[in-house]
Amino acid sequence: MKTIIEVGAHRGTETLNFLTDHEAEVWAFEPSLVEFALLHRLSREYPRLTVLPFAVDIGDNQEPLFHRENGQSTLQPPAFGSGAASFTMTWTIRLDTFMQLYSIGHVDYLRIDAPLREEMILESLGDRINDIERGRVSRYEQRSAVPAFLCDHGFNIMSDTVSNNTLCPDIKFWRS
Amino acid sequence: MSLSCWILTFNRPAALNRQIAAFGRWTGVKIFSNHPEIQLTSEHADFHKAGDLPILYNSLSDPEATSYCARSWNNIFLKGFKDQDEMICVQDDTQINDWERFRDLILANKDRYDLIWGPGGDQFFYMKKKVLQTVGWFDERYLGCYCGDADWLKRIWQQYDRTKLSVYETHDWGFVHNDIGLGRFIPTHIQSKAIDANYVNQHHEIEQVVGVNTNRILEHSQAFYCSKWGHMLNGTGPISQNRFGSDGSLIAEIDWYPWFTQKYLK
Numbered sequence: 001m002k003t004i005i006e007v008g009a010h011r012g013t014e015t016l017n018f019l020t021d022h023e024a025e026v027w028a029f030e031p032s033l034v035e036f037a038l039l040h041r042l043s044r045e046y047p048r049l050t051v052l053p054f055a056v057d058i059g060d061n062q063e064p065l066f067h068r069e070n071g072q073s074t075l076q077p078p079a080f081g082s083g084a085a086s087f088t089m090t091w092t093i094r095l096d097t098f099m100q101l102y103s104i105g106h107v108d109y110l111r112i113d114a115p116l117r118e119e120m121i122l123e124s125l126g127d128r129i130n131d132i133e134r135g136r137v138s139r140y141e142q143r144s145a146v147p148a149f150l151c152d153h154g155f156n157i158m159s160d161t162v163s164n165n166t167l168c169p170d171i172k173f174w175r176s
Numbered sequence: 177m178s179l180s181c182w183i184l185t186f187n188r189p190a191a192l193n194r195q196i197a198a199f200g201r202w203t204g205v206k207i208f209s210n211h212p213e214i215q216l217t218s219e220h221a222d223f224h225k226a227g228d229l230p231i232l233y234n235s236l237s238d239p240e241a242t243s244y245c246a247r248s249w250n251n252i253f254l255k256g257f258k259d260q261d262e263m264i265c266v267q268d269d270t271q272i273n274d275w276e277r278f279r280d281l282i283l284a285n286k287d288r289y290d291l292i293w294g295p296g297g298d299q300f301f302y303m304k305k306k307v308l309q310t311v312g313w314f315d316e317r318y319l320g321c322y323c324g325d326a327d328w329l330k331r332i333w334q335q336y337d338r339t340k341l342s343v344y345e346t347h348d349w350g351f352v353h354n355d356i357g358l359g360r361f362i363p364t365h366i367q368s369k370a371i372d373a374n375y376v377n378q379h380h381e382i383e384q385v386v387g388v389n390t391n392r393i394l395e396h397s398q399a400f401y402c403s404k405w406g407h408m409l410n411g412t413g414p415i416s417q418n419r420f421g422s423d424g425s426l427i428a429e430i431d432w433y434p435w436f437t438q439k440y441l442k
Contacts, residue, residue, distance in 0.1 A: 059346030060365035061296045062379050064398065064410055075348070077411040087398070088391055089322075089379035091366050101367060120348070 001025045001048075003104055005095070007056045007121055008113035008138075012039050018109075019046050027102070031055040031065050031090040032073040057092035058120045065090040076116035094124035099131070110135030118146050129153050134174035136160065142168055178204045179286075180260055182252045185268040186243055186381070187211035190372045196220050196229070198272040202279045203264060207231045208252050210243050242385050242393065243378040245298060246314035246324035253308055254436055261305045262286065269369040269377075270299045270362060278361040285342065285356045291332060292356060294344035296364035298325035309441045311335050313432045315404075321378040323397040323409050330405070330415045334424070351414035403427060 002024045009015050009028035018026045026049045030036045039051040055075050057063060064087035065073050110132050112118050118137050125132065137146050150157050150173045159169035181203035185192045193216060199205050207214065207229065214231055216224060223229040232255060234248060249265060256263045272278050282302060285292060292302040311331045318324035326349050332341065342354040346364060369375065382393050401409045404427045431437050
């Protein structure tokens with residue numbers, strides 16, 4: 001089986017694509033309760049899909065999940081002074097903690113789509129980043145440190161504008 | 177006099193009894209309950225009957241009320257620091273792995289540090305009375321169990337001798353300073369906490385009462401933190417960094433219990 005981790009599964013569009021590979025076992029993180037409920041229903045049809053109602057972050061804690069007017073939910077708070085911030089609390093988990101708890105030794109594909117938290121998600125792998133084979137990260141700002149982080153940890157990277165709904169190109173990464 | 181350990185409990189009997197077992201053999205355990213009912217195992221009930229496991233109830237709490245950590249910790253300080261100079265404070269859902277090695281770790285370091293804190297907010301801390309004397313009370317203007325711990329830790333960081341602080345804080349506002357290795361013994365993921373079948377975290381307890389879409393109690397705490405420090409708690413980096421222009425609070429602290437301050441902290 002191939003192990004796929006999807007951080008920020010949202011409404012499951014990409015999740016369904018992953019599941020077309022009959023050898024794929026998908027672990028999808030989605031902290032937004034509405035979208036989690038949708039995915040959870042989907043998981044009843046796909047035994048190879050496990051949906052977790054957590055956000056991935058640098059700590060195994062609880063943090064506020066901020067809800068934006070465009071429907072996005074993110075751990076990243078709105079800019080200070082931009083008005084009252086609406087949020088609910090969500091459980092967060094590090095990816096290395098998750099891999100240990102669920103006995104995941106190797107990850108064939110890591111997909112990250114979590115507005116402005118992509119660096120923290122990668123950092124949450126700790127040394128387990130060595131167990132990641134390849135993946136794709138959505139970027140939400142041009143000055144992201146993600147490319148440098150990935151290169152520093154031995155990945156090749158390239159920009160990928162396919163299926164991209166942010167203002168910046170996604171980053172595909174893979175081991176040499 | 178043995179080291180006291182105050183357990184703050186929220187109607188989570190399995191977690192509470194696990195906690196008593198982790199601390200009962202090397203500290204004097206005392207319970208501060210935010211719920212009117214306590215369920216103890218028969219062994220722990222015997223300790224209680226023998227007077228070895230005192231239980232104090234938060235008389236302001238109510239089955240319908242939500243938790244209020246800042247006030248609870250202050251209550252524990254009131255009760256504990258009348259006749260002691262140090263204590264352990266721990267929330268009931270904190271799992272301790274290998275309590276004997278954990279005991280050794282704390283006992284080996286408690287004379288070096290006046291505060292040992294971590295790894296997830298106010299779930300565990302060892303403190304000396306001098307910290308309360310120097311920094312003051314938890315700020316009870318933080319409702320629920322949100323922001324009050326970060327506020328108190330930030331004030332400690334700003335006002336206390338940092339060589340006497342050991343902090344290992346893994347929240348997104350956290351930082352590490354003089355780490356003694358708490359993280360090896362205290363996991364913070366949900367699986368470590370949710371051992372009661374009906375486990376409810378304090379944040380979700382509040383959401384059950386005030387609604388999951390607009391959590392005005394926690395939002396009040398975040399807004400108050402912003403007003404006080406000039407930056408949001410979450411997402412702006414470690415609270416130890418003074419990169420927001422002001423070293424101090426923009427809002428004056430309150431001496432919540434001046435009679436105690438005058439009599440026991442001066």
